[in-house]
Amino acid sequence: MLRVAVPNKGTLSGPASEMLAEAGYRQRHEQRDLTVIDSVNEVEFFFLRPKDIAIYVGSGELDLGITGRDLALDSGAPISERLALGFGGSTFRYAAPAGREWTVADLQGKRLATSYPRLVTDNLANYDVQAEVIRLDGAVEISIQLGVADAIADVVGSGRTLRQHNLVAFGEPICRSDAVLVERAGSPASQAKDQLVARLQGVVFAQQYLMLDYDCPKSLLDDALTVTPGLESPTVAPLADPEWVAIRAMVSRIDANLVMDRLSALGAKAILASDIRSCRL
Ligand SMILES: Nc1ncnc2c1ncn2[C@@H]1O[C@H](COP(=O)(O)OP(=O)(O)OP(=O)(O)O)[C@@H](O)[C@H]1O
Ligand SMILES: O=P(O)(O)OC[C@H]1O[C@H](OP(=O)(O)OP(=O)(O)O)[C@H](O)[C@@H]1O
Ligand SMILES: [Mg+2]
Numbered sequence: 001m002l003r004v005a006v007p008n009k010g011t012l013s014g015p016a017s018e019m020l021a022e023a024g025y026r027q028r029h030e031q032r033d034l035t036v037i038d039s040v041n042e043v044e045f046f047f048l049r050p051k052d053i054a055i056y057v058g059s060g061e062l063d064l065g066i067t068g069r070d071l072a073l074d075s076g077a078p079i080s081e082r083l084a085l086g087f088g089g090s091t092f093r094y095a096a097p098a099g100r101e102w103t104v105a106d107l108q109g110k111r112l113a114t115s116y117p118r119l120v121t122d123n124l125a126n127y128d129v130q131a132e133v134i135r136l137d138g139a140v141e142i143s144i145q146l147g148v149a150d151a152i153a154d155v156v157g158s159g160r161t162l163r164q165h166n167l168v169a170f171g172e173p174i175c176r177s178d179a180v181l182v183e184r185a186g187s188p189a190s191q192a193k194d195q196l197v198a199r200l201q202g203v204v205f206a207q208q209y210l211m212l213d214y215d216c217p218k219s220l221l222d223d224a225l226t227v228t229p230g231l232e233s234p235t236v237a238p239l240a241d242p243e244w245v246a247i248r249a250m251v252s253r254i255d256a257n258l259v260m261d262r263l264s265a266l267g268a269k270a271i272l273a274s275d276i277r278s279c280r281l
Contacts (some may be wrong), residue, residue, distance in 0.1 A: 002192040003064030005056055008047035010036070011157075012179050013233050015064040015087040020045070022278060023199035025142050043196065053182075067143055070155065074116040079182040080195050086204045088179035092119060095162050096151035099143060102170040107131045113140050113149035120153045123174045129236035141165040174275050198280065206276040209250045210259040214263055214271040216237060216247055227262050231281065250276070 006027075007013040008019065017027045028047060036045045036247035048056060050067055052073075057065040057172035058077025072079055094112075096102045113134045114120045120133055130250075134149055141161050143149040153266050155177070156162060158167060181200060183193065216224045221236065224247060228234055230242045235247045251273075260271050 001037075001044050002064070002196060003044050003046065003062045004196065005048050005053040005062045005067075007050040007053065007066060010050050012050055012068060013067065014017075014089045016085075016179065019085060019087070019200060019203050022203045023196075025196075025199075026278065032279040042192065050112075051075070055177055055182055057182050060187065062192075063178065064196060065182050066179060068118060068177050069180050070074050070119065072180065072182055073175060074173050076118050078185040080185045081180045082183050083181040083200055083204065084195075084206055085181060085200065089175065090155045090157045090177050091169075091173040092153065092175040092177060093156050093173050094151060094153050094171045095141075095156075095167040095169045098166050099169045102151070102168070103176045104129060104171040107151055109134075110150040111148065112151050112153060113143040114153040115140055116153065117128060119174055123153075137254075141167060147156075192208045199278075202278040202280055205281060206279045208252050209276055210278075211248065211276055212251050212256070212257045212259065212263075212271065212273055212274045213246065213248050214268045215244050216244055216268045218243055221245060223266055223269060224263060227259060227266065 006016050021027045023276035025043060027045070028036045034047050038045065044251060046062060051071055053065040053067040054072040054075035055075040058075065058079045063172045064082070066085065067109055068088055094104060094107070107124065108129050108131065110131050111134055111171065112131045113136050115136055115138060117133050117135045124131055134141055134166050136143055140152045140154040143152060144167065145165065153174060162169060181197065225234060228247065228251060230249035235246055256273055260273065262278045263271050
């Protein structure tokens with residue numbers, strides 16, 4: 001049976017379980033459950049702290065795991081990424097009190113609080129900067145006003161927490177993170193792993209696209225197909241009115257409204273966009 005780690009709490013937990021459920025896997029109903037066996041698909045899920053997942057997968061005890069790229073790097077565990085999952089996007093950045101310009105060189109000799117000490121130590125070494133790294137478990141943004149640090153390195157999502165604490169990010173991001181599916185580096189391929197990867201890939205892909213259906217005068221077909229070339233080739237179906245055709249094509253979610261505007265300006269009618277739940281391409 002395939003053994004797969006899933007975050008049991010924190011930012012990645014909900015979206016990770018939802019994505020697995022969408023891919024057809026059984027997920028836990030009770031927040032406190034630590035394992036779920038999906039006997040139909042022959043997968044056992046382990047609900048673990050996000051920070052620990054790369055360690056279990058890197059040890060070879062578990063076959064696959066969902067975690068953050070930043071967490072995986074910080075663990076130092078020997079894992080490799082199989083798939084970026086399209087949620088949990090963040091940057092990991094240095095930040096310090098607003099009101100002056102900061103550079104990484106200014107961290108020399110300073111106290112730097114973080115929950116990701118390995119990531120920070122490795123990055124400081126690249127700049128040849130020596131700082132005292134203070135390891136905290138969370139709520140790192142408050143450590144400066146509480147007097148235990150001069151600067152921090154932490155996860156930035158919307159940037160709201162930094163602003164609330166009058167901090168500014170500086171320097172190049174230490175890491176750009178996403179939720180990722182990881183496996184032990186160099187582990188042998190298996191059909192069971194490939195199947196779970198393919199199912200998740202189907203959901204990730206489906207979330208990036210919309211299905212567009214519209215009616216188009218036959219005389220405008222060539223122009224319309226240029227606007228919606230689809231992935232392989234769009235479906236063109238006859239309508240009861242011989243002057244018109246129905247077209248169905250996948251479009252990238254980001255571009256969907258622009259594409260709909262263009263089709264409308266072209267003379268297309270009844271333009272409908274619908275979600276795709278999953279796919280195999
Ligand atoms: N605000 C955010 N926006 C986007 N991604 C985030 C955000 N906060 C954390 N993450 C990502 O989530 C992962 C860490 O999750 P989280 O911080 O929720 O776990 P945790 O700190 O172990 O749990 P908790 O914060 O509940 O103690 C990292 O990969 C990080 O990049
Ligand atoms: O840029 P923002 O959108 O404001 O998000 C960033 C905050 O979110 C995370 O905190 P989390 O909720 O995981 O709490 P923690 O610091 O205790 O881990 C992260 O550690 C930052 O503090
Ligand atoms: Mg956190």
